[in-house]
Amino acid sequence: MSDGVRDEILDLIRRDGPITFDRFQELCLYSKNGFYSSRTRPIGTTFHTAPTTHHAFGELIAKQLDEMWRLMDEPPIFHAVEVGSGDGALARSIMHACVTRFPRFAQALRYVASDYAPVWPDESLYLEDLDALQPSTPIQRVRAEGISAFRSVHGCILSNELLDNFTVHRFEMQNGQPREIFVTAGPDGFVEVLAEPSTPRITERLAGVALPDGQHGEVSLAIEGWTDRVAKVLERGFVLTIDYGQLASDLYSAKNPNGTLRCFKDHIHSNDWYEHIGEQDITSDVDFSALMMAGERRGLASVGYSTQGDFLTHLGFDDLIEELHNSGLSAARTSLREAAMMALVDEEEMGDFKVLVQSKGMPAGIQLSGFAPK
Numbered sequence: 001m002s003d004g005v006r007d008e009i010l011d012l013i014r015r016d017g018p019i020t021f022d023r024f025q026e027l028c029l030y031s032k033n034g035f036y037s038s039r040t041r042p043i044g045t046t047f048h049t050a051p052t053t054h055h056a057f058g059e060l061i062a063k064q065l066d067e068m069w070r071l072m073d074e075p076p077i078f079h080a081v082e083v084g085s086g087d088g089a090l091a092r093s094i095m096h097a098c099v100t101r102f103p104r105f106a107q108a109l110r111y112v113a114s115d116y117a118p119v120w121p122d123e124s125l126y127l128e129d130l131d132a133l134q135p136s137t138p139i140q141r142v143r144a145e146g147i148s149a150f151r152s153v154h155g156c157i158l159s160n161e162l163l164d165n166f167t168v169h170r171f172e173m174q175n176g177q178p179r180e181i182f183v184t185a186g187p188d189g190f191v192e193v194l195a196e197p198s199t200p201r202i203t204e205r206l207a208g209v210a211l212p213d214g215q216h217g218e219v220s221l222a223i224e225g226w227t228d229r230v231a232k233v234l235e236r237g238f239v240l241t242i243d244y245g246q247l248a249s250d251l252y253s254a255k256n257p258n259g260t261l262r263c264f265k266d267h268i269h270s271n272d273w274y275e276h277i278g279e280q281d282i283t284s285d286v287d288f289s290a291l292m293m294a295g296e297r298r299g300l301a302s303v304g305y306s307t308q309g310d311f312l313t314h315l316g317f318d319d320l321i322e323e324l325h326n327s328g329l330s331a332a333r334t335s336l337r338e339a340a341m342m343a344l345v346d347e348e349e350m351g352d353f354k355v356l357v358q359s360k361g362m363p364a365g366i367q368l369s370g371f372a373p374k
């Protein structure tokens with residue numbers, strides 16, 4: 001356990017009294033010794049994400065970015081700002097695909113991979129043909145929190161598995177109303193107590209949701225601040241958000257009686273957020289309804305929403321499987337790669353993740369291939 005973070009939280013509670021879970025999570029993940037701030041190991045050692053699973057993910061996203069560039073009338077410069085780029089696996093696979101498959105777009109593409117705590121491992125871990133990355137199209141790496149470091153983006157702001165880390169307020173329903181779960185110190189560690197919500201925004205977010213007493217859940221208010229900044233930073237173009245999550249009607253329903261909060265440490269899933277403090281990821285499903293509504297209030301139109309499986313399939317996933325089978329690899333290697341690729345679309349794995357594209361300054365009714373078969 002990282003005693004530094006634990007002690008920091010206990011000191012705070014002794015000084016100020018019970019804290020919201022949102023504050024607790026923020027300290028666990030982002031304080032000086034927190035999980036993300038002190039991370040020195042690549043993402044793949046804690047959990048696999050789509051880009052670290054197979055570069056087909058990045059290749060298909062590259063195809064979608066190329067189409068966005070064409071829909072924007074092929075501007076000479078197209079920014080792709082990836083926030084929470086982690087090990088840079090997505091950045092490299094997108095750039096590689098653009099250089100090899102979409103060379104005209106690659107000339108315009110300015111790719112920025114930004115992360116709170118980037119860890120760029122040996123590049124050969126992800127790509128076999130890095131020579132294809134021409135010096136004219138380097139990836140710019142940035143260490144930054146969120147999107148605030150950027151201005152005047154013309155292109156696309158994208159993220160994969162970033163928003164699930166946004167901090168959450170937790171609640172339990174009592175007498176038809178949400179009561180907020182606060183964290184305090186007991187004789188043997190952290191203890192949860194229920195009280196009036198720390199802000200009316202929690203109850204407002206749950207307006208229209210009918211939940212039985214005893215049901216737990218989470219509300220991420222950070223979605224609003226994030227969308228606010230994204231809408232300001234994006235001058236014209238798109239926001240592409242990929243993550244695990246649900247619409248509010250599913251998120252706040254009998255499907256999730258205990259909410260969706262969970263932890264990951266060394267590939268192991270747990271529901272004990274008071275263990276391994278500062279050494280494990282704490283995450284929950286993204287409320288995509290809240291994200292769409294926050295965007296619409298700030299001038300970001302919802303262009304498309306679907307599962308990752310459908311999105312990648314519409315973009316030509318099956319063609320990449322066919323290419324793999326025609327690539328001349330041994331049967332054993334082909335089947336290993338195929339299994340990794342299938343995890344991207346299998347709904348029992350990452351295929352049920354969600355994809356949302358929002359736009360700003362683009363004509364209404366715009367169609368993207370990821371959401372409609374050609």
Ligand SMILES: C[S@@+](CC[C@H](N)C(=O)[O-])C[C@H]1O[C@@H](n2cnc3c(N)ncnc32)[C@H](O)[C@@H]1O
Nearest residue numbers: 036049084085086115116117145146160161165
């Ligand atoms: C689950 S990892 C996903 C990494 C990468 N997108 C991928 O799919 O492999 C989440 C990443 O987001 C970064 N991150 C979390 N919160 C952030 C924030 N507020 N600003 C920038 N990066 C953040 C973390 O450092 C971590 O690298």
